[in-house]
Amino acid sequence: MGRIHLHGVSKSFGPVTVIPPLDLAIEDGEFVVFVGPSGCGKSTLLRLIAGLEDVTEGRIEIDGRDATRIPPARRGLAMVFQSYALYPHMSVRRNIAFPLRMAGLPRAEQDRRVEAAARVLNLTDYLDRRPGQLSGGQRQRVAIGRAIVREPAAFLFDEPLSNLDAALRVGMRLEIAELHNRLGTTMIYVTHDQVEAMTMADKIVVLNAGRIEQVGSPLDLYRRPRNLFVAGFIGSPRMNLLGGEEARRHGAATIGIRPEHVRITPEGGPWRGTIGVSEHLGSDTFLHVRCDGIPEPVTVRAGGEVGLHHGDTVFLTPDPAGLHRFDDNGQRIE
């Protein structure tokens, strides 16, 4: 079980309101990702749910029970911190067993659960080491191990992978996703990396300055961003957002089009431009094109290898189905 509902939850530090009142429903077994730029209040929101911060106003319900005033330990949630927060003077075994020991479980049961967690996380060989003698990825796994032995109602992750190098991050991303599939427990995951958000989430919550901009599945957000902020934040490379004359022709203040929805048409097309920088990734090539009459450079995705270079003149044809229109307030026009 792990249903978490927030009703009008807000948080202020003194006079500064970091999170204006918001509502959010997280259902049992969901993998929810909070994503947003730095300082937007993701960690604060997670800590409110964990109980490490007191809510200024509003109500937090866990499994239908009002948990607003319940201390963190008794909310049945487990948290994995960005710095891992392992206990440096305890062995890996004692680190993982710590929550069980605090709960007063018998020794044999503690050992059994620690061994089981260590098997799942490939930590069996490291149980007698200290955290200081482990690599970053191994420490991360110990932190996860300490969370899973408690068999919590939900896991809370605060940017757990941001201290790892790129290759390890991809590996751990898969491991966490796999863990979610196996355990089926609710997970709330904070990141500012939108690739992590897109690949792992059942449901993404996009935050901006403490407000929820949009909640939805990754593809929802990708296909139908509700406003300019989400449109610009989700997707890599980011969506082309064009204003001015070109937008007015489509009856909008701003139009958005993703790089893969712009085709290069040698014979001619509505936009004519000169290629600036081109980024060759092997599988894809991203071209940054300066078009006549459009002040912003347009990013275009071309498949595999293209025989185009800096300074070449090309014609671009936007795919009408991939066009997003936004009004003066940045809201989507259907």
Next chain:
Amino acid sequence: MSTRHSRAAARLMMTPSVLLLLGWMLIPLGLTLYFSFLRYNLLMPGTETWAGWSNYYYFLTDPSFTTAVRNTLVLVGGVLVITVAGGILLALLLDQPIWGRGIVRLLVIAPFFVMPTVSALVWQNMFMNPVNGVFAWLAQTMGMRPFDFFGRAPLASIVWIVSWQWLPFATLILLTALQSLDQEQMEAAEMDGAGPLSRFAFITLPHLARAITVVILIQTIFLLSVFAEILVTTNGGPGMATTTLTYLIYVQSLLQFDVGMGSAGGVIAIILANIVAIFLMRMIGRNLDR
């Protein structure tokens, strides 16, 4: 300092100061050793004769020696227990975000800047004096008989005065250590279901282990040579009740003018201090090389 050339140059540069320090230490030590084998009494100048081991023999078999050793251990141990326990408590308090924290911290540090003689005199005459002291006045207002601190519990009184002086040092070191404790670790423990006491025992105390070791080692070095507080308040008495090893050596060489005996006592004190140091390093020094 990695190349062989620069290492050689560094050695050359250091030589003068090393030689100076060696001379500074070795000459007094050598003289003390030499005196300790002489019959050397200031009342009979010019009559020094070779005494062999007799100075050591008489110093060690004198009943006041065992008393002095016991008093020294009680003094050092008592002060260590009080300052470490009190230091941890004060550091925990001062780490809380209380109103006027800056001023409170300054006040806590203050005793460290008071000279030992002064603080001993203040404690003796203004607090613990059975007639004029604050404690006597307090006892009388509550209808009790004033307690004669230096008459009835002289060693405990000195332990208390010395603890008062060293508490700020312990607090300061432990407070800085406490402030380097990762807050996320505490929060993780809180989420893991550890109450305040468990968090203290399993997270805070192990984190402080190294700082506590430093406090114990440094304080032991200084506490073995506590002198002014005894001289000013009790003169080692009543009887032998507050005579420590340091004070005994002073009595031998400067009150009884027996330099030979005093030197022998000094050498024995050096040996004992080193035994204590080795013992301490063995016992708790492991904490340092983590």
